[in-house]
Amino acid sequence: MILKKTFILVSVSSCFALYFGQEKTIDTVYVFDNQMKKVKLFHSLNTLSPADIQKNSSNLSEVLRFQSSVYIKENGRGAVSSPSFRGTTAQHTAFVWNGININSQFLGQGDINNIALFGYDQVEIKAGGGSVIYGSGAIGGSIHLNNDLSFNQGFKGLFNSEVASFGTYNNFLKASYSNDRFSFKASGNYSISENDYEVPEKKYINRNGKFYNTTFNIGAAYKIAKNQTISWQSQFYDATQNYRILEENGNRTSYEAQTFRSLVSWDIDKSKFSNSLKAAYTEDNFQYFGVYNAPFTSGGINKNYIFKNDFNYFIIPKLNINVIGEFQQNQAEGLGTSELRNASRNVGSAAGLLRYFATSNLRFEAGIKQNFVEDISSPLLYSFSGKWKANNWYQVNLNLSKNFRFPSFNDLYWEPGGNLDLKPETSAQADLNQEFSVLGFKLSLTPYYIKIDNMIRWLPTAMGYWAAFNTEKVESYGLESQLSYEKSFNQNHSVKLIAGYVYTKSVDLETQKQLMYVPLHKFSSNIDYQYKFLRVFAQGMFNGLTYTTSDESRKYAIYPYFIMNAGLSATVLKKYTLGFKVNNITDTVYETVEYYPLPKRNYSINATINF
Template structure:
């Protein structure tokens, strides 16, 4: 881990001398966010952004936040357990998670456990629908989720404390601090969550046994304006998790899982009149310990360290054209009881060309080629654009070829790993319509995805499971999104938002829908504010899903809550909140034989000063 700052310093010094020409004073809006590609090169993509107010309302978990506010379907092995997304009918490893501009999907299983992500650690969370492998690498097939820490270069010194307590002895404590002036910006946050998680099963007298969990999140982000042309930024996040693994309706849980994640990235940027140069270095570490018997010291261990170095150059070629190119090197080192000590080097080269044809029409053309020491990777591309018909109506189109690389588990797991695996390939096209009339917005997207060489683990003749390139899957569907927001009088406001997704994800061999992919998913939320009071209602519908040997029933779940905001001594603003989750006391499972919580209550106090 010590080599990351040393490498960044060497790169910084060499590039500082190479780009010593004079440039105008930078615009601070350029240095606020790290993932600038999410907005600058995404004209043809549906991008939804969840801001701070929405995150605070649904801060129990990232899973709950996205389940009630997006079209992503989630599979949870019980509340607080492993949570896997299914974005547009794809599997969990086909959703890329981007942390301040870099892909953080696990090098072991290819996915991110969304119950290890604390929503309160971020200023905004973006959801980018459709293929994005050109910009964001392996796994961005169904879409990508973007975790963003913004840095404010204006005078401020803010504090926020969030205290939560609820059913099943669930406790949540969060503290966030943000400071800034014209040259320095930083924010710091720590979150601790713990729960006995012993909810009763509604269909019998049993409880969720062995479901206790605790987790600690720490994050620190800082930026410093070195000169009129140079900015240095640092992002760090640590996660420490310790949870027992819940049992099922037919087996009592007795296992335990400890996992730690450490992420650090340093970015130097030089901002000129027509060019923006950036050097980014990052060090990521993921490790786990799995105890089959929580009362025993015997456990299995796994660890992967990732070192990333990226150079990017964004150039304004003319009034109509802009070019963004970047080179990236990644080194992965693994260590584990089941996969040995693998070491892999990857290199990628990417170019994105933006053409602003007219004020109404813009499009992007992108290419990417990856080279790996372990597998053959395809050349991928994307084309996306937007045409503004009038002030009320936009048309978006994107088409791309995407990929997912084999993970360390796929390649090296013993017994069963397969060193001859090919990278998965996927082609997709997406047509979107955007309508806006005053406070009403409506979005409609239709898409088609086909995959090739999908990696699937299957049992062999010797009974050992092994991954092979076998599945061809065809996915198509439609997504609708409706939003309304109105001010009624001086102190009243109403807001409504609804999402609906129809998804067909069909295995071309069996001609059947993939397991755990609902044909229908919908959610809606309504809020009403008057003076200092706010009430809200949220509803989630997940349709039936296929499982091995049968079907899992669909379900409706709803939450309702009330918040009161006020001020103490003119300096401290507070919000008291109370929410009733699963208010109809619905019995439901989104993984077979793993019931989710019954009706429960959560209280919250937020202090801002």
């Protein structure tokens, strides 16, 4: 793009970025989550490519554990897993698939190890509240699973196969074709693991730990006119997890999950305005088998019908208004011995955002949103962001927001214990991101503060069962920091470094105690080095003291540990890559949930063919 003094904004489909230059339509890539392009103007994101994901190919838990600031609680490798973002709980993290919130309507959260790992073009991690755009649960942060489609790229394909310790096999195939008007992409993944690792120091054997899953993604886009695109993206996921047993002849239990997601979008993009109309259907089914080789004991079906319209208009080149309307119908049914029967609700929302670009280095965004949740009184939400690039080496970004989570179906309708009088959880929060750039290094420092009211907890009652109540007020504050460096030398050498440190203090204001499974300190680092056809990477993660009880008992706490992974790969003829990885090089005994150690040193070999 030729730079000029004329001020102008590139349109939304052109990445909605601010430039000093002439307008130019960039239609090479169609992104399904059009809001992410706007979010990047005001918020820092951690973006992981498919190559980054491949470094931790066991599951999404491993990816987030080593490549983000999120703390992951995993009940053994491949089993039930949940995130803790900025000292909040799993219900305060929103999982977003191509712009659609996919948290379970039963639990109000996502089980990380029952979310597909492969088939995305980017995984993006956003810390901080985002309920104005991404809805219920986006309090601590959000994890975005994004797909895109390119035009004018012809045919491309990739096949990757991996063999790893504990009887693990992982195969992934992706193919795409596009011309100037049509784009198509499909991918499939099959993973299986006997998962029979041992940790002698803990007298732990992961008996009955087998898991396997299959994923199929398909997407297409067609330009029906110069400024109009019709697109479609779908995902099919099928998985089984076996749950660990203590004795060889113990009763073998398991959990099966099936997910279907489909999204259709009609996008209009012109110089002054754009509009994205989306219709989506998502379905999550699960079955729990309490007895081996017998019919399922309990289960559930969750269906969601979603309609969303995103209208964007430039009043003047410096002033932009964005109006988002959404309607959902959520349906759920418990099966077998499940204590939740038929439940449904209608959920609507209207949001407005105003963005002002004072100069190329100074911009502001203010948002407001009202939710309409059937039979639940919803608060008015707001957000404000300001970003200022003071000079070439310093920029600062302020974010303020009010966010919320409405009760899940289990919170409301589980019998016994559901509570129809529950209020939504609300949070007020602020963070101040400062970024320093010197000699190719970038240092980011972000102090933050979150206060959550009406937190929903399940507590024992005098009648002998547990029930849902609005109880706690929680205060979370701390510091996120990241140092990055990237440089190429003589076209033969390149190096990339990312290191992050997080301090998190998350306190129940009634007891003044740290919340369970919130480490005070976490450090992670990733370094990549490439020389011609050889590439080496190394990862390190330090996890600080983590309490597993509400009284801060050190007897039952998880004590600090350090884990290191490394890998080496070689590419021949630009098409064929062979790689080798060692996980937990230090052979550390560690766990993220008490009594569930994760594997000691283990290995994998992988091969990739590009065609």
